[in-house]
Amino acid sequence: MNEFLLVIHRDLTSKDATPSPEQMQASIKPFQDWIGGIAAQNKLVNPPQRWDLGGRVIKQNSTVLNGPYAEIKESVGGLFLIRASDYDEAVEIAKGCPVLKWGAVVEVRMAMPTA
């Protein structure tokens, strides 16, 4: 088993990409069920954590910018760790993310084995 980082990126800046309160509400249950399903397989390493909408971006010459984005529009909406045997399995789990429907992007990264 390997550990994978699942990062959910969402467009938090442009108005048209922000889900409506109804959409948000409707996505809570599927999201909880999705995470519950991962936990039920004993594949949840670290549960999801909510992140604020602020954030800072630090650049080469010590400039610090407000906002959670660097060049792109999407920024981190949620982040958690799961267990899976390989990328195929981790991707299969990530495909279940119900927020994909609302235009989110899920990034999957495998943890490097510790030396």
Add this chain to the structure above:
Amino acid sequence: MEANELLPQLFRTEYRKLVSVLCYLFGIEHIEQAEDIVSDTFLSATESWSLKGLPENPTGWLYTVAKNKTRNYLKRNTLFEQKLAAELNYNAPQGEEIDLDLSTKNIADSQLAMIFTVCNPCISNESQIALALNLLCGFGIQEIADAFLTTKEVIYKRVNRAKEKLKESQIKIQQPTLSEINDRLETVLTTLYLLFSEGYYSTSQNIPLRKDLCAEAMRLTHLLVENETTAKPVVNALFALMCFHASRFEARTNEQGEIILYQDQDETLWNQDLIDQGTYYLNQASTGTKLSTYHLEAGIAYWHTHKEDTPEKWENILQLYNHLLILEYSPIAALNRTFALAKTNGKQEAIREAEKLKLTDNYFYYSLLGNLYTNLDNNKALTQYEKALALAKSSADKALLLKTISCLIDP
């Protein structure tokens, strides 16, 4: 009541109190002497009561005799007295003759101190349970062996090893300090929870014994609920959980000791008083900022006290299971969650999710799949139930599965 009926009953309720009070006074190093004095007290009662009949106040009689025996023991054994002097001064007023304080308050304090001593992390969990049953609940070694389906020798060893360990580590029996409560409460609650589960899910066919185990776990948890320093939200949550579970005890098995499934239980056998108590303590638990697994399990158990299937009930149960699994994985919670998922999101989705669990060495896994396939594909359901049967161990589980299978073949 005759002496031969009353004595075993008093032994169960008073033995543990006297032992706790004496250990509290003497310290854990002298645990055997404490037990000797109390056993001796009951021996005297057996002799005296069978000759002269019951005294007017049997409990008072036991307390007086125990006090005298303690005093004599201390006087007779000067070496013991010298060794004890330092500790006795610790707990008793200096210069006064030792008097055994058997007030309700001191009995409660002593038992509370003993719970925290027995649940010291220096001894293993299974030993803690055996020792708790022996010292705090007054169960005999044979009874404990019956409850754990093992031999007297195993339990005897377990209890003695635990006592030795406590002595070696020089654990002080005292009122838990705030920091000790914070550090050790979790272990204490685990022990009490395991004690309760041992009674509730026990494979032992001895029903009166199983009920006693649950009752003792509840009594000890109630001691913690009643003491203001230990009455934390998490303790109230555990007590609520026990109340809700215990409320269905009578309905869970028939006279032959066979398991009756939830949906077939006779609701009129559910204990409404315990349900009300559970609700009260669950409300008490709803303060503070920390959500424990006991809160979530109590919440699930609360919804199970509503027999009718409503979408609200199963949606709540599913979300509580989701949350529970995020906090702490357990195969049983995973299977129960999948059952709740079938009730809310439909059987097809639940089957897909169930098959991901791959708990292929667990007979509950196959009986869940059997249940989910029933009426969708009865042949598949049958295959699953047969796999479950091959894995089932207890005769009660096997009987239940055979009944289900015969209903499937011949509806």
